[in-house]
Amino acid sequence: MSSTPNSPDDKRKLDELGRKLSDLEKRAEATGTIPRKSTTEPNTALGSAFKLSTEFVAALVVGGGMGWLLDDAFGTRPVLMLTFLALGVAAGFYGVFRTARRMQAEDAEKAKAAPALATQDEDED
Numbered sequence: 001m002s003s004t005p006n007s008p009d010d011k012r013k014l015d016e017l018g019r020k021l022s023d024l025e026k027r028a029e030a031t032g033t034i035p036r037k038s039t040t041e042p043n044t045a046l047g048s049a050f051k052l053s054t055e056f057v058a059a060l061v062v063g064g065g066m067g068w069l070l071d072d073a074f075g076t077r078p079v080l081m082l083t084f085l086a087l088g089v090a091a092g093f094y095g096v097f098r099t100a101r102r103m104q105a106e107d108a109e110k111a112k113a114a115p116a117l118a119t120q121d122e123d124e125d
Helices: 008-031 045-074 077-113 115-124
Strands: none
Touching: 045 077
């Protein structure tokens, strides 16, 4: 053992190895061997659940709040609140449906962008 673990020679070798790995990764991305790194974070199941539930709850709160304020203004206590709450439920379902379809389309687009990984997974089965 002629060199110590933290010698300048080891640091130079590690830097050279890192540079080679970076060049290899760039060439693999350019040829399509591996998919390009995404700049956005992937959707997690928990994040998607929070996004969809927030969309639904927000529609309920807005619909119920508008109905409550209009009931208070016009003196028609439960009628407008129930009506706008029902409209909020409908708007919530529509928003969740629309968001879920958009998320599904994004996932399908990501699957198309990484065909090499998809074919490898299918070959393993």
